[in-house]
Amino acid sequence: MAGQSLAEMAALAGREIGRSDWIAIEQERIARFADATDDRSAIHLDRAVAQAAGFDDTFAQGFLTLSLLMRLQEGVVPEPEDMKSGFNYGLDRVRFLSPVMTGTRIRARFGLLALEEVRPGHWRRTLDVTIEAEGQDKPALSARWIGYYIV
Numbered sequence: 001m002a003g004q005s006l007a008e009m010a011a012l013a014g015r016e017i018g019r020s021d022w023i024a025i026e027q028e029r030i031a032r033f034a035d036a037t038d039d040r041s042a043i044h045l046d047r048a049v050a051q052a053a054g055f056d057d058t059f060a061q062g063f064l065t066l067s068l069l070m071r072l073q074e075g076v077v078p079e080p081e082d083m084k085s086g087f088n089y090g091l092d093r094v095r096f097l098s099p100v101m102t103g104t105r106i107r108a109r110f111g112l113l114a115l116e117e118v119r120p121g122h123w124r125r126t127l128d129v130t131i132e133a134e135g136q137d138k139p140a141l142s143a144r145w146i147g148y149y150i151v
Contacts, residue, residue, distance in 0.1 A: 003081030008078075009125075013113065016109065019107055020073065020075075020107045022134060023072070023105060024104075025060050025101075025102065025106060026103065033063075034061070039061050044058050044059065057102050058102045060102070062096040065140055065141050066141060068106070069108065069129060072106075093143060095141065098138045111127065111129075112127060114126045122149070124147070125149065126145070127145045129142065
């Protein structure tokens with residue numbers, strides 16, 4: 001998304017910014033995440049084990065779903081024009097509300113809670129994020145995502 005002025009961005013406070021495109025969560029992605037993080041819990045990798053635990057199939061690790069925020073925000077969440085640097089500052093109130101089953105598509109809904117200048121040229125942005133799993137009534141994840149901009 002093209003850069004916006006800080007005033008334009010601040011005017012979005014209290015409103016939904018937008019929704020991402022859908023992305024598929026396939027078993028190959030889940031297995032690659034397991035390899036990268038050493039989170040090889042069998043309920044994520046073995047259908048029989050997941051079914052024995054009461055699930056229809058394997059499902060994504062919660063931290064895999066969370067890690068996709070950077071990808072999901074592309075083209076949806078504006079950044080300040082003339083930004084020198086942008087950083088992840090942290091997350092608050094992260095909740096894994098329902099599993100993302102293998103083969104499901106997810107998307108994120110973003111709302112801007114606040115954009116505050118914490119000192120000259122340094123801005124903190126707080127987003128309300130909900131990740132939805134296609135075909136599920138209950139969201140997969142909710143969080144407050146805090147970013148930091150230097151302009």
